[in-house]
Amino acid sequence: MTRAGRRAPNLVVIHNSFPFFTPVCDFCSPSLVFGRAALVGDAASTPRPHMGFGVSKAGAEAQALAEALSRYDDLDRALAAYNFNSPAA
């Protein structure tokens, strides 16, 4: 109990029969390119939400992919360059 007579917030979790949990996990793909499929943003890797970084990372990767595609005529070479030079690599 608090001084005001209310139940402390942490005790609410203990007494709730159906507590709601949101697991937060890091994820990083072993590669950004699989055949002719390229990953950007959260599909490539997922920083924890409280880092406030995911949108910048997704934008930087999309820009890196666009630059690689514009630099090479050959798609496979472009994707290989993106995989090697990506900001997240």
Ligand SMILES: Cc1cc2nc3c(=O)[nH]c(=O)nc-3n(C[C@H](O)[C@H](O)[C@H](O)COP(=O)(O)OP(=O)(O)OC[C@H]3O[C@@H](n4cnc5c(N)ncnc54)[C@H](O)[C@@H]3O)c2cc1C
């Ligand atoms: C709670 C929370 C808070 C966050 N706070 C921040 C923050 O403050 N700052 C920050 O920079 N980042 C934050 N992030 C992370 C940020 O939201 C992501 O990193 C970013 O949105 C990733 O962009 P994305 O384009 O890769 O994926 P998304 O934004 O998830 O876009 C993927 C899109 O694909 C669509 N889609 C999925 N499956 C299919 C399908 N089969 N067919 C067609 N479309 C499909 C989805 O509906 C979605 O619109 C936060 C994330 C969470 C969960």
